[in-house]
Amino acid sequence: MIRRRLRRLSLALGAFAALGLGSAPALADNDVGCGIGTNLMKGREGLLYHVLASCTNAYTFQSVSLTFNMFGCDSTGKVTADAELRKFAAANLDQLARDMARGEGETLGAFAHLLQVPAEQQGALGAFTQAHFVDLFPNDAVTSNEMIDAFYRLLAEPSQG
Amino acid sequence: MRRRAFLILLLALAPAAGAPSRGEDLLGRAEVLGLARHPTWEALLHAGPGRFGLGRESEIPGGRFFLAEEGQSDPAAELEATLGALLAAPTEGDGAAHCRFPARARWLARELGVPEERLAPAPCPALDEWRSGLAPRGITLIFPEAFMNNPASMFGHTLLRLDVADPKDPRNLLAYAIDFTANTDGDAGPVYLAKGALGLYPGYFGVNPYYRKLELYGDWQNRDIWEYPLDLSAGEVELVLLHLWELDDVAIPYYFFRQNCSYQLIRLLAVARPELDLRHGFPLGVIPVDTVRDVLAEIGLAGEVRYRPSPAAELRTLLGTLSAEDRRLALALSRGEIEPDDARVAGRGPEERGALLGAAYEALKYAFLQGEVEEDVSRERSYRLLVARSRAARGGTPEVPRPAVRPEEGHGTALLAVGGGVEDDEGYVELRLRPSLHGPLDPEAGFPGDSSIGFLDTRLRWFPESGRVRLEELVLVELQSNTPRDDFFRPLSWGLDTGFRTRLFPEEDGELDRDLVWRTGGSLGFTFAPGRGPLSVYALADARLEVGSGFDHGWAFGPGGELGLELRVPGDRWQARLFGRGTRFVLGDRQTHLSAGLGQRVTLTRRTAAVAEVGVEYYRGESWLDASVSLQWTF
Numbered sequence: 001m002i003r004r005r006l007r008r009l010s011l012a013l014g015a016f017a018a019l020g021l022g023s024a025p026a027l028a029d030n031d032v033g034c035g036i037g038t039n040l041m042k043g044r045e046g047l048l049y050h051v052l053a054s055c056t057n058a059y060t061f062q063s064v065s066l067t068f069n070m071f072g073c074d075s076t077g078k079v080t081a082d083a084e085l086r087k088f089a090a091a092n093l094d095q096l097a098r099d100m101a102r103g104e105g106e107t108l109g110a111f112a113h114l115l116q117v118p119a120e121q122q123g124a125l126g127a128f129t130q131a132h133f134v135d136l137f138p139n140d141a142v143t144s145n146e147m148i149d150a151f152y153r154l155l156a157e158p159s160q161g
Numbered sequence: 162m163r164r165r166a167f168l169i170l171l172l173a174l175a176p177a178a179g180a181p182s183r184g185e186d187l188l189g190r191a192e193v194l195g196l197a198r199h200p201t202w203e204a205l206l207h208a209g210p211g212r213f214g215l216g217r218e219s220e221i222p223g224g225r226f227f228l229a230e231e232g233q234s235d236p237a238a239e240l241e242a243t244l245g246a247l248l249a250a251p252t253e254g255d256g257a258a259h260c261r262f263p264a265r266a267r268w269l270a271r272e273l274g275v276p277e278e279r280l281a282p283a284p285c286p287a288l289d290e291w292r293s294g295l296a297p298r299g300i301t302l303i304f305p306e307a308f309m310n311n312p313a314s315m316f317g318h319t320l321l322r323l324d325v326a327d328p329k330d331p332r333n334l335l336a337y338a339i340d341f342t343a344n345t346d347g348d349a350g351p352v353y354l355a356k357g358a359l360g361l362y363p364g365y366f367g368v369n370p371y372y373r374k375l376e377l378y379g380d381w382q383n384r385d386i387w388e389y390p391l392d393l394s395a396g397e398v399e400l401v402l403l404h405l406w407e408l409d410d411v412a413i414p415y416y417f418f419r420q421n422c423s424y425q426l427i428r429l430l431a432v433a434r435p436e437l438d439l440r441h442g443f444p445l446g447v448i449p450v451d452t453v454r455d456v457l458a459e460i461g462l463a464g465e466v467r468y469r470p471s472p473a474a475e476l477r478t479l480l481g482t483l484s485a486e487d488r489r490l491a492l493a494l495s496r497g498e499i500e501p502d503d504a505r506v507a508g509r510g511p512e513e514r515g516a517l518l519g520a521a522y523e524a525l526k527y528a529f530l531q532g533e534v535e536e537d538v539s540r541e542r543s544y545r546l547l548v549a550r551s552r553a554a555r556g557g558t559p560e561v562p563r564p565a566v567r568p569e570e571g572h573g574t575a576l577l578a579v580g581g582g583v584e585d586d587e588g589y590v591e592l593r594l595r596p597s598l599h600g601p602l603d604p605e606a607g608f609p610g611d612s613s614i615g616f617l618d619t620r621l622r623w624f625p626e627s628g629r630v631r632l633e634e635l636v637l638v639e640l641q642s643n644t645p646r647d648d649f650f651r652p653l654s655w656g657l658d659t660g661f662r663t664r665l666f667p668e669e670d671g672e673l674d675r676d677l678v679w680r681t682g683g684s685l686g687f688t689f690a691p692g693r694g695p696l697s698v699y700a701l702a703d704a705r706l707e708v709g710s711g712f713d714h715g716w717a718f719g720p721g722g723e724l725g726l727e728l729r730v731p732g733d734r735w736q737a738r739l740f741g742r743g744t745r746f747v748l749g750d751r752q753t754h755l756s757a758g759l760g761q762r763v764t765l766t767r768r769t770a771a772v773a774e775v776g777v778e779y780y781r782g783e784s785w786l787d788a789s790v791s792l793q794w795t796f
Contacts, residue, residue, distance in 0.1 A: 094526070104558065106334060107331075109331030133551030137547070
């Protein structure tokens with residue numbers, strides 16, 4: 001039963017990969033995550049900041065423009081689905097790893113949406129990532145791009161049995 | 162001027178002769194309709210009463226945001242210039258007036274009753290691409306609350322999210338959030354403070370992925386986050402979005418206390434709902450939670466409010482579901498004292514193992530973010546825990562119970578109290594005003610417990626017998642955090658305060674002399690709340706500096722301590738707080754000062770409470786009593 005659901009999921013995802021998005025080169029973006037357990041950097045500042053600075057621009061990633069920090073864009077400025085996926089995974093690697101290991105969670109839900117997995121298949125995606133956690137994260141230094149490449153490779157493999 | 166009025170009269174009397182086709186006709190109609198004074202036009206220009214309440218003036222300094230030379234101070238001239246630009250020979254592309262000011266164009270077309278193509282004749286490629294990328298289905302107001310053990314964060318923060326799906330859908334992680342931030346160029350300390358208070362920093366609206374914001378407020382800062390889906394029509398959402406485009410790269414002076422981020426979000430939403438105004442809280446400042454109240458009062462909710470617990474709240478829940486034995490195991494796993502293949506863990510069923518390893522992983526992440534674990538240690542151990550977790554049961558993550566009272570349902574941010582009492586042997590009437598925010602004796606509902614912050618807390622006393630009026634206290638700022646410790650969360654309690662207070666100085670003849678002193682102090686200690694029940698006890702060590710003419714040498718400094726006990730029952734309707742403190746001033750005027758007191762509060766309604774306080778003080782060989790009762794009201 002599970003296996004059949006997984007196969008259906010693989011087909012759905014395979015279609016996504018077949019669009020050529022799965023093999024898109026990694027972005028020129030350096031924002032690729034830096035391994036589980038470290039991705040969430042410390043965002044702690046001095047006391048004074050919290051008293052009066054609830055809205056000052058203390059963080060480098062915040063833009064001062066409406067469009068500057070938007071969308072994963074390729075060189076032509078066009079948004080690609082793969083770029084969005086990679087950008088999201090890079091920024092959420094810790095939460096994603098956690099959700100993939102436990103087979104559920106909001107971050108995995110958003111990841112599934114970026115993969116265009118239909119809602120009713122998301123449970124199967126959770127089971128898939130949990131079963132293949134070690135394949136997706138073969139060691140503790142895996143970057144988000146390596147994880148996604150491994151994910152695409154797993155999908156391309158025929159389901160065993 | 163008189164000719165213009167005459168013209169308006171003439172136009173008003175003239176029968177509406179079909180759709181006006183010439184620019185002057187539209188301008189005339191705009192004048193007849195009084196559009197330049199229309200609240201939506203003023204919202205589009207960010208205009209309000211000018212200096213000293215004279216005229217109308219925009220908060221945005223002149224520049225590219227205005228088409229008329231005097232646009233900042235003359236909404237009518239700006240309207241004329243806008244209409245003129247919109248009706249000028251059509252230009253193509255992003256530079257056209259209707260592409261720079263799409264919200265103005267849309268609103269003017271609607272009000273003037275002309276087809277939108279009349280004022281917006283050609284497509285705007287950049288704007289259209291931006292809009293289709295955002296494609297909001299609705300707007301949600303986001304309120305990150307204070308975070309644990311940091312009263313300085315208690316004012317919270319607000320942003321808007323452009324929803325891409327139903328408010329509860331995980332796809333909204335991918336939505337974009339709008340906020341207003343000041344660019345401080347890395348200034349810090351007094352420079353930063355002064356420039357922020359004086360409005361010397363430029364602020365800009367920004368759009369960032371919502372998950373980035375969650376990372377900042379949720380994961381890094383451990384704030385609970387509340388999401389309020391707003392009841393705005395598709396047309397209203399569109400107008401807000403189009404106006405946001407008009408604000409791209411427009412610098413707006415940023416002020417800490419009033420024209421801050423929360424205020425600017427209100428101004429942005431006012432384009433859709435010009436009646437939206439700041440009605441809650443003390444008028445001289447804008448506090449985020451008050452703007453939540455304002456927005457909900459005017460716009461209302463489109464659906465259920467979502468509570469997004471902080472990682473600390475999740476961890477507390479996870480640990481709470483475990484037995485004492487399992488809790489110890491989970492913490493031992495998170496500290497690396499035992500490995501996931503330990504028989505006590507590996508021997509469990511898949512569900513129990515999942516719960517243990519899940520809690521251990523979250524505990525480790527928390528410790529890492531607290532700076533208690535090195536990066537490489539965290540990485541390696543997290544990985545081993547997750548691999549083991551992936552071999553346990555799927556799912557089973559417990560839901561964090563939602564606080565019974567939402568932040569905007571708590572007491573008002575400003576407090577006014579009237580009371581009477583006796584000091585030594587003289588009666589007084591006391592008036593107290595605290596513009597913000599939350600004191601140790603206030604109802605906790607809607608506020609993160611265990612923390613308090615007060616600004617400009619002012620007490621005036623009038624002694625009818627002698628007719629004297631005295632400033633009893635002016636607390637400039639006061640912070641106290643008494644977060645209880647347990648076997649995992651081990652925060653230090655701490656406090657900081659500075660301000661003026663009238664001190665009683667016993668004279669040789671036994672009379673009490675009264676002098677205003679400036680005092681400042683800091684404290685550090687522990688709080689325990691057995692089983693997180695209604696009772697908590699705390700112990701603090703502190704150091705104090707007091708300066709005033711009543712002291713020998715004019716000042717006194719010394720270490721001290723405070724012990725206290727706090728009880729809140731039932732449902733926080735009644736609270737009692739008992740404390741004893743002492744300071745041994747060892748420098749300057751060397752004396753010992755001792756005091757003890759009992760404060761009690763009974764909540765009457767959401768906004769009102771009765772407070773009774775009694776205290777004794779001992780100084781320079783004399784002791785005296787102060788007792789009072791008061792009624793307080795928050796707004």
